Amino acid sequence: MSRKPELRGRPELKGRAARLAQLLPTGRAQAARTPFVLLVVVLLGGGLIGLLVLNSALSEGAFQLDDLQRETKSLTDEEQGLQRDIDAYSAPDALQRRARELGMVPGGDPAFLDADGKVRGVPSAASAVRGPLVLAPEALATATAPPPTAVPSPSAAAPTPSSASTPTPGR
Secondary structure, eight states: OOOOOOOTTOOOOOTHHHHHHHHSOSSOOOOOHHHHHHHHHHHHHHHHHHHHHHHHHHHHHHHHHHHHHHHHHHHHHHHHHHHHHHHHHTSHHHHHHHHHHTTOOOOOOOOEEOTTSOEESOOOOOSOOOSOSSOOHHHHHHOOOOOOOOOOOTTTSOOOHHHHHSOOTTO
């Protein structure tokens, strides 16, 4: 019999199937698995190491953000405290007290000039001037503040006839 021996594990094929079977490798061609396994292990290990580095960087950034938020809160608190101090120093009663400590007294009634050059109102001098109104910084450090005395306010004094009849602008 002129029969071809059967290929290992393959039945004998005829016609078109035989021609297609010739295109396929006859032996058990198996790619080496070791390089593929190593590639997969390297990729997985590299991915895990990359995730670890990324996680560490994010944690470090979170710690820096927390420190910066804490610093911002403390600076905001300090700013609010300084603003309270400014408000306390610029209050009218605090300004008056510090002015008296420096020896300043309230001014008298002012006079105003009209656009045509006429004087409106009768000026009066400041009362109870006890020293210089402006002290040098060296004198300010060594000077002792005189005890505040009661100074009559301009509204408590009797108005003069000319100032009572003439209204002063701005009052």
